[in-house]
Each structure stands twice: as structure tokens, then as C-alpha cells.
Amino acid sequence: MKFDQVAKCRQFSWFRAVLLVMVFFGLGACAQAFPSWIGVYGSYVRHNDPNNPGTYTILQNQDYVGLHAEVGVQINGGSWTVYQMNYSGDVSGNSIWTFTPTSAYPSSASVKYYFHGYDNWGGNIWDSNGGNNYTDSVPALQWPGYNAGYPSDPAGNIYHWKEEAVIGNQYMTVQLDQNGSLYDIYYPSVGLRNGSGTANEGYHGPEEFIGGPFGCGSDPSRNEANGQMNVIAGMGGIAIPGGGTNAIYWLKNTNGTDYASVSQAYETDNNVVITSNMLVAAGNNIQIAQYDFCPSTNALPIVTDGTRTNFGVYVKRFILNNLSNAAQTVVFYYDVNFNVKGDNAYNVMYYETLSNRNTMVVYDNTTRDATGSGCGPDGFGGTASTEYNPATTSSYTKGASVYFGTVM
Numbered sequence: 001m002k003f004d005q006v007a008k009c010r011q012f013s014w015f016r017a018v019l020l021v022m023v024f025f026g027l028g029a030c031a032q033a034f035p036s037w038i039g040v041y042g043s044y045v046r047h048n049d050p051n052n053p054g055t056y057t058i059l060q061n062q063d064y065v066g067l068h069a070e071v072g073v074q075i076n077g078g079s080w081t082v083y084q085m086n087y088s089g090d091v092s093g094n095s096i097w098t099f100t101p102t103s104a105y106p107s108s109a110s111v112k113y114y115f116h117g118y119d120n121w122g123g124n125i126w127d128s129n130g131g132n133n134y135t136d137s138v139p140a141l142q143w144p145g146y147n148a149g150y151p152s153d154p155a156g157n158i159y160h161w162k163e164e165a166v167i168g169n170q171y172m173t174v175q176l177d178q179n180g181s182l183y184d185i186y187y188p189s190v191g192l193r194n195g196s197g198t199a200n201e202g203y204h205g206p207e208e209f210i211g212g213p214f215g216c217g218s219d220p221s222r223n224e225a226n227g228q229m230n231v232i233a234g235m236g237g238i239a240i241p242g243g244g245t246n247a248i249y250w251l252k253n254t255n256g257t258d259y260a261s262v263s264q265a266y267e268t269d270n271n272v273v274i275t276s277n278m279l280v281a282a283g284n285n286i287q288i289a290q291y292d293f294c295p296s297t298n299a300l301p302i303v304t305d306g307t308r309t310n311f312g313v314y315v316k317r318f319i320l321n322n323l324s325n326a327a328q329t330v331v332f333y334y335d336v337n338f339n340v341k342g343d344n345a346y347n348v349m350y351y352e353t354l355s356n357r358n359t360m361v362v363y364d365n366t367t368r369d370a371t372g373s374g375c376g377p378d379g380f381g382g383t384a385s386t387e388y389n390p391a392t393t394s395s396y397t398k399g400a401s402v403y404f405g406t407v408m
Contacts, residue, residue: 034123035060035067037115038115044096046127047113052138053101058085058115058127059094066120069097073104074112075134080149082116108239109138146329151250152337155379156220159254160233165264165273169294172312177266178273179253180290181335182234187312188400193229193390195400197342197370199379200225216375223364224339224379230402232379234336237277237285238319241331248333249281251288257281259288267291291317310327340364341398342388343381358407365401 018146038060040046048054056071069085077353085097097117111137114128130136152158161180173186189193203226224232237250253259258281267274275290292312303309322328340347352359364384370377370387375389389396 063095183227239331345382
């Protein structure tokens with residue numbers, strides 16, 4: 001009888017069980033009372049519902065072998081399914097129980113759930129929102145930066161491959177990598193810093209040629225400290241909304257396997273770059289053609305309201321072609337990470353709806369001095385020493401007022 005009582009205490013080896021029996025005779029029973037509370041507190045949440053499928057978590061105010069927990073889940077009003085939860089540790093004497101479904105819930109699904117605690121001796125306790133059950137709803141499609149960051153933010157996600165193609169129209173110069181990702185934009189000049197600036201010098205990435213660079217190390221946070229002007233990266237991404245998984249296949253093609261048959265060339269006799277990519281991940285067969293160019297000035301409308309006509313325009317066109325035998329539903333995204341005047345600290349962004357422009361605007365109109373060199377400039381800025389000084393003098397003034405508007 002004494003051993004049965006002691007065995008209800010959480011044990012990790014027969015050796016400990018023997019020790020507990022020995023202590024039992026001198027200190028009294030170690031048996032635990034059945035939990036009087038089940039729920040969550042502090043930073044614990046019952047279900048991290050923005051995730052899909054997310055993890056269910058529940059705590060009970062006892063912790064012993066023979067205690068269990070389960071979660072009942074109902075999807076879209078269907079039948080209830082009960083899942084055994086896993087013991088995940090102890091916090092302040094409360095046992096922690098978790099369960100993560102093996103597959104995602106359907107997009108826009110309605111989810112109801114409850115928790116049940118019980119033990120081998122017939123104890124039962126429920127957490128069901130007063131009998132009403134807890135409810136969540138699965139978003140139609142998660143925003144692509146929600147779970148793992150954006151394709152170029154945080155800095156460890158930055159990836160470029162063979163930055164070679166250059167386009168321009170004498171008012172703006174743009175460079176692309178071989179996947180068609182935007183690498184940098186020289187503006188308001190077409191090739192000079194002219195009151196603006198880059199994040200640093202050199203290049204961090206799979207084809208790094210400086211080594212470090214400058215011996216600055218290879219920490220992913222330094223991936224933003226490149227010799228790039230005004231942007232870090234811009235690229236398209238295709239989501240296949242199947243089962244609510246929101247798999248986003250960004251055209252940067254980091255693993256080299258999401259897209260195949262990648263090619264890039266100039267259109268004959270003009271300054272248009274055509275990049276072709278084939279989405280093959282997850283059995284897809286979708287061809288993407290990207291057309292990048294800066295329109296010639298005679299192709300742009302002349303502003304007649306008394307303000308200046310802006311010839312600094314960059315156009316990117318995507319054409320998607322489904323080559324499979326079945327209809328396909330996709331969601332298309334375009335992500336751009338600006339780094340105006342070589343750092344983030346003074347960038348301001350807003351959405352312009354005036355006169356139905358529906359334009360995302362980013363600008364930097366802050367005049368400041370940059371004194372950084374070597375490993376100091378990091379692409380984030382905020383102080384003189386973390387902003388790159390390209391001059392031979394002790395400081396360089398970033399005095400340009402630079403604005404970009406993006407319309408899709």
C-alpha cells in the first residue's frame with residue numbers, strides 16, 4: 001500500500017523509487033492530491049491560434065505519475081476528436097501539457113476545443129470555458145512574414161545570387177540578381193552617391209569575395225551591411241493556399257530547388273531584362289517570366305499641373321503560366337526591403353490613398369553626417385559611426401531627400 005502511494009509521485013528511475021520508499025517511512029506519504037485547478041496563467045496560452053495548426057497548452061496544479069491531460073478539438077462543426085497531450089515539464093509545481101497537431105487546419109476553418117485532466121484513480125477536471133468551449137478561427141492565408149520573417153528581414157534571411165543585370169534610363173539605375181530579385185537602386189543619381197549612400201562596401205552572401213568582409217565575421221546580422229544603394233532586396237513570391245499551410249516560395253530561391261530552369265537575358269536591342277523561373281516545389285509546374293526595365297523618358301506621361309515630371313521610374317512585370325493539366329489557385333506577393341540612403345534608422349513609410357493613388361511610400365529626408373568605416377557601418381544606422389562614410393574626409397553629409405513610391 002505504501003509503495004502504491006509513493007508510485008503516484010513523478011518518478012524518473014527505479015533507483016529514485018527506492019529512495020522515495022525509504023524516505024516515506026520517516027517523512028510520511030508522498031501521494032499527491034488530484035488537481036483542483038486546470039488552466040493557464042502568465043505567458044502561457046491555451047492555443048497560439050495565429051499559428052496553423054498551432055500548439056495546445058494546459059497546466060494543472062499537481063504533478064505526479066498517473067496524471068494525464070487531453071484536448072478535444074472540433075473543426076467546422078464536425079465530430080469531436082480527442083488527442084492525448086504530452087507531459088512537457090513543471091513550473092512552480094504545476095504540470096505542463098502540450099499537443100501539436102500533425103497537419104494544418106483548412107484555411108478559414110472554425111476551431112473549437114476544450115481540455116480534460118484525469119488520473120489513473122478516477123479523478124477528472126475540465127477546462128471548457130464554462131461549458132461553452134474555446135473558439136479560434138484559422139485565417140484565410142497567413143501573411144508571409146508572420147512565422148519565419150520576411151524574405152529579407154531579419155538580416156539572416158537575405159539572399160542574392162549573381163548580381164549582374166543592370167537597367168536604367170539616365171535618371172535611375174537598377175541592378176538585379178540572376179533570380180530577378182532587386183539588388184539596389186541608384187537614385188536620385190544614376191551612379192554617384194550624391195548626398196545619399198550605401199550601407200557599407202563589398203558583399204555578404206554565397207559568392208562573397210572579400211572575406212568577412214574586411215574580417216568583420218560572418219554573423220547573419222551583417223548581411224545588411226552590403227555596398228547596396230537604397231534597398232536590401234525586392235522579390236516576388238507565390239503562395240499555394242492548400243490546407244492552410246501558406247507555403248510561400250520566394251523567387252530568391254535560397255535552397256536552389258524551389259525554382260528550376262532559371263535563365264536571364266536582355267531583350268534584343270533594348271534595355272529590358274527577362275528572367276524566367278519555373279516553380280517546381282511541392283509538385284508545382286508554374287512558369288514565371290519577369291520583365292524589368294526603366295521606361296525611356298518619351299514613354300512616360302508628362303506632368304502638366306505645374307510640378308516636375310519624375311523620370312526616375314522602374315517597372316517590373318510578372319507573367320505566370322500554369323503548365324500543369326489542372327487549374328491552380330495561387331496568391332502572389334511582392335516584398336521589398338528598403339534601406340534608403342544606406343540605413344534603416346531614418347526611413348519612414350506610409351500608405352498613400354490620396355486621389356486613389358494607393359501607393360506605398362518610403363522616404364528619408366534627414367540630413368546627417370556619416371563617419372563610419374570598416375566594420376562599423378551595419379546597414380541599420382542611427383549613429384554617425386554606424387553609417388558608411390565613402391569620402392576621404394573625416395565625415396560625409398547625407399543631405400539628399402529621397403522618396404520612393406511602390407504601386408502594384
